[in-house]
Amino acid sequence: MKFGVVIFPGSNCDEDIIYVLEKVMGQQVVRLWHKDHDLQGVDFVVLPGGFSFGDYLRSGAIARFSPIMQEVIQFAAKGG
Known part of the structure; x- marks a missing residue:
C-alpha cells in the first residue's frame, strides 16, 4: 500500500503519522x-491534524482552494 500524507504550512502531526506508517507499519x-x-x-x-494555514478561523476553508485538495476531492468521489 502507498499512503499520501497531505502537508499544509500549519500542519502538525504529519511527521508523527509518517513515522508510524513507515517505521511501525512498514x-x-x-x-x-x-x-x-x-x-x-x-x-x-x-x-x-493541525491548522492548515495557522491557528485562525476558517483555515480549513482556505485549504480547500489548495491544488492538492482538488485532487483529494476527485479521489474521494471515485471511492478513494
Whole structure:
C-alpha cells in the first residue's frame, strides 16, 4: 500500500503519522505538499491534524482552494 500524507504550512502531526506508517507499519509514504497537483498514485490519503494555514478561523476553508485538495476531492468521489 502507498499512503499520501497531505502537508499544509500549519500542519502538525504529519511527521508523527509518517513515522508510524513507515517505521511501525512498514508502508510506503509520499509527502504531498499543499501546492502539488498530483496524488502520485497513492492508495490512501491522510490529512493529519493541525491548522492548515495557522491557528485562525476558517483555515480549513482556505485549504480547500489548495491544488492538492482538488485532487483529494476527485479521489474521494471515485471511492478513494
